[in-house]
Amino acid sequence: MSKKNSEEFAKKIRLKTIEMVYKAKASHVGGALSMVDILAALYSGILKYNPRKPKWNERDRFLLSKGHACTSLYATLALSGFFDVAELDNYAKDGSIFLSHASHKIQGVELSTGSLGHALPVGCGLALAAKRKNEKHRIFILLSDGELDEGSNWEAILFAPKHNLDNLTIIIDYNKIQSLGNVKDVLDLEPLSGKLKAFNWQTIEIDGHNHEQIFNALSTLPKQKGIPTAIIAHTIKGKGVDFMESKLLWHYKSPNDEDFRNAIKQIE
Amino acid sequence: MRTAFINQLIQEARNNPSIFLIVGDLGFSVVEPFAEEFPDRFLNAGVAEQNMTGIAAGLAIEGYTVFTYSIGNFPTLRCMEQIRYDVCYHNLNVKIVAVGGGYAYGPLGASHHATEELGMLRTIPNLIVCAPGDPIETRAVTSAIIKHTGPCYLRLGKAGEPIVHQNELEIGIGKMLPVIEGKETAILSTGAMLKYTYDYIEDNKLKWGLYSFPFIKPLDLEGLKIIAENYRKIITIEEHQKSSGFGSAILEGYNDLEESKKISKRPEIKRIAIPDQFVSVAGKQEYLRKLYKIKL
Numbered sequence: 001m002s003k004k005n006s007e008e009f010a011k012k013i014r015l016k017t018i019e020m021v022y023k024a025k026a027s028h029v030g031g032a033l034s035m036v037d038i039l040a041a042l043y044s045g046i047l048k049y050n051p052r053k054p055k056w057n058e059r060d061r062f063l064l065s066k067g068h069a070c071t072s073l074y075a076t077l078a079l080s081g082f083f084d085v086a087e088l089d090n091y092a093k094d095g096s097i098f099l100s101h102a103s104h105k106i107q108g109v110e111l112s113t114g115s116l117g118h119a120l121p122v123g124c125g126l127a128l129a130a131k132r133k134n135e136k137h138r139i140f141i142l143l144s145d146g147e148l149d150e151g152s153n154w155e156a157i158l159f160a161p162k163h164n165l166d167n168l169t170i171i172i173d174y175n176k177i178q179s180l181g182n183v184k185d186v187l188d189l190e191p192l193s194g195k196l197k198a199f200n201w202q203t204i205e206i207d208g209h210n211h212e213q214i215f216n217a218l219s220t221l222p223k224q225k226g227i228p229t230a231i232i233a234h235t236i237k238g239k240g241v242d243f244m245e246s247k248l249l250w251h252y253k254s255p256n257d258e259d260f261r262n263a264i265k266q267i268e
Numbered sequence: 269m270r271t272a273f274i275n276q277l278i279q280e281a282r283n284n285p286s287i288f289l290i291v292g293d294l295g296f297s298v299v300e301p302f303a304e305e306f307p308d309r310f311l312n313a314g315v316a317e318q319n320m321t322g323i324a325a326g327l328a329i330e331g332y333t334v335f336t337y338s339i340g341n342f343p344t345l346r347c348m349e350q351i352r353y354d355v356c357y358h359n360l361n362v363k364i365v366a367v368g369g370g371y372a373y374g375p376l377g378a379s380h381h382a383t384e385e386l387g388m389l390r391t392i393p394n395l396i397v398c399a400p401g402d403p404i405e406t407r408a409v410t411s412a413i414i415k416h417t418g419p420c421y422l423r424l425g426k427a428g429e430p431i432v433h434q435n436e437l438e439i440g441i442g443k444m445l446p447v448i449e450g451k452e453t454a455i456l457s458t459g460a461m462l463k464y465t466y467d468y469i470e471d472n473k474l475k476w477g478l479y480s481f482p483f484i485k486p487l488d489l490e491g492l493k494i495i496a497e498n499y500r501k502i503i504t505i506e507e508h509q510k511s512s513g514f515g516s517a518i519l520e521g522y523n524d525l526e527e528s529k530k531i532s533k534r535p536e537i538k539r540i541a542i543p544d545q546f547v548s549v550a551g552k553q554e555y556l557r558k559l560y561k562i563k564l
C-alpha cells in the first residue's frame with residue numbers, strides 16, 4: 001500500500017478510536033492517538049498477516065507493549081479485517097472480550113498487555129524461537145516512552161543484540177509525556193539514541209506522524225544483519241485533536257459530547 | 269478510600285517529619301496536595317516499581333517512614349522480591365499502598381485486577397497486611413501503621429466508597445471491628461466488601477452479626493475466639509482468590525485456636541472468594557463480583 005493510503009487509513013483509525021473512548025467513557029486517548037500513524041503504516045504494507053488466519057505461522061508478530069492504548073489497535077485490527085468493526089461497540093462493556101487493555105482473547109492481538117514493561121522480553125523469546133527454528137517471520141514491538149523506566153525493558157535491550165536478534169524491531173512512541181508528568185522531568189531518557197547505540201542496537205529517529213519516514217524506516221529492516229533495530233518515533237500525545245495534543249490531562253479524561261463533536265470535526 | 273488515605277497522610281506528615289511518599293508515576297489528582305506541601309518528602313520514581321521499592325528501603329534505613337504508592341499489582345507483585353528481601357527481611361519502615369484492590373479497575377482487565385496479593389503478602393514474615401473497609405477505617409488504619417515501626421501493606425479501593433462506620437475510630441494493629449452484633453451467623457468481611465455486606469444484612473433484616481477485618485495479618489485471634497463463642501456459623505467474604513486469602517487466614521486462625529485448646533470446637537465456616545480463575549472479560553466491579561459469586 002502507498003503512503004497516501006496509509007494516511008487515509010490513519011484517519012479512519014483516529015475516528016474509530018475517539019468514538020470508542022467517547023462511548024465507553026474510557027481513558028488513555030492521548031497515547032492511543034500518538035501511535036495511530038505507526039499502526040496505520042504497519043498494517044497497510046509492512047506487516048505480513050492474514051486476517052482470516054490470525055495464527056498463520058508465517059505472519060509477522062506485532063506486540064503492543066503499551067497495552068493501555070489498545071483502542072487504536074482494536075480499531076486498526078477491525079479495519080484490517082480481523083473482526084467486524086461493529087464489535088468495537090462492545091469495547092469495555094460488561095462481559096465483553098474487548099478489555100480496556102490489550103487482550104489476547106481478541107483475534108490479531110498476540111499478547112495481553114497492560115502492566116508496562118512486559119512485551120519486549122516476550123518479544124525476545126519470540127525472536128529467539130524464530131532463530132532457533134530457522135523461521136523467517138519478524139517481530140515488532142511498540143513501546144511507550146514512559147515504560148522505558150522499567151528495568152525489564154533494559155534487561156531485554158541488553159539481551160537482543162547479544163543473541164543477534166535482527167528479526168526484532170522496537171518502535172518507541174516518544175510522545176514525551178507519561179502518567180504524572182513529562183518524561184524529561186520524571187526520568188529523562190536522553191540521550192535515548194545514544195543509550196540504545198551503546199547497548200549495540202541500530203537506531204533510527206523519525207517523525208512518528210510522517211508516513212513517508214515511517215515507511216522508509218520500516219521497509220529497510222534489519223538495518224544491519226545480525227543486529228536488532230530501534231526506531232525512535234517522535235510523536236505528539238493526542239495527535240490530531242488540537243485540544244488533546246501534548247496535554248497530560250488526556251491520559252485520563254474521556255471526551256464529553258462537545259469534545260467528541262469537536263474532535264471528529266477536526267479529523268474529518 | 270484513596271482520598272481518605274492521602275488526607276490522613278498529609279495530616280500526619282505535618283507533625284511527623286519522617287514521612288516520605290514515593291509514587292510509581294501514578295496518583296494524578298490525588299497526590300498533588302502532598303507533593304506541594306512537602307516537596308522534599310515527595311518523589312515520582314517513574315514507571316519503575318522495583319527501583320521505587322529499593323529506594324524506599326534505602327530511605328527507610330536512613331530513618332524515613334516511607335510510603336510507596338501505585339495501583340493494582342504494580343507496587344506489590346511487580347516488586348515482590350524487593351518487598352520480601354529488602355524491606356521485610358531487614359524489617360524496614362516501609363508502607364506499601366495499592367489503590368484498586370480486587371476488581372475496582374474491572375474493565376481494565378487482568379493486569380489491573382489485584383486478586384492474589386493478600387495471599388502472597390501475608391506469607392512474608394514481618395509484614396502487616398491491611399485492607400480497610402471504608403474511608404473511616406482507611407484513616408484509622410493509616411494512622412495505626414504510621415505508629416507501628418515496620419513494614420506494612422495497605423490495600424485500598426478507589427475513590428468514592430460509601431462510609432459504613434458512624435463515627436471516626438481508632439484501631440490498634442491486628443484488631444477487628446464489630447459492626448453489627450447478631451446471632452447464629454457472623455459475616456467476617458475484609459476490604460471493600462464491607463458496604464455490600466452491611467447493606468445485605470440491613471436490607472434483608474437479618475439477625476446476623478458483621479465483623480470487619482481491616483487487618484488480615486496479624487489476625488485478631490482474641491476476636492475470633494469471642495466470635496466462636498457467640499455464633500454457630502461463620503461466612504468469610506473477600507474480593508480475592510479463595511486460595512490463601514482472607515478466608516484461608518480465618519480457617520488457619522480457628523485451627524490454631526482449636527489446636528491450642530483456646531476454643532473447644534471451631535464453628536462451621538463458609539468462604540466466599542474467587543474460585544481459582546482469571547477474569548478475561550471486561551466488567552465493572554459489581555458485574556465481576558456477581559460473575560464470580562462474590563455475594564451472599
Ligand SMILES: Cc1ncc(C[n+]2csc(CCOP(=O)(O)OP(=O)(O)O)c2C)c(N)n1
Pocket residue numbers: 030031032034066068069114115116117144145146147173175177178179237251292293294315316342346
Ligand atoms: C507496571 C506498570 N506500572 C504502572 C502502570 C500504570 N500506567 C499506565 S499508563 C502509564 C504511563 C503512561 O505513559 P507512557 O508509558 O509514556 O504511555 P503513553 O504516553 O504512550 O500513553 C502508567 C504509569 C502500568 N500500566 N504498569
Ligand SMILES: [Mg+2]
Pocket residue numbers: 144145146173174175176177178
Ligand atoms: Mg508517553
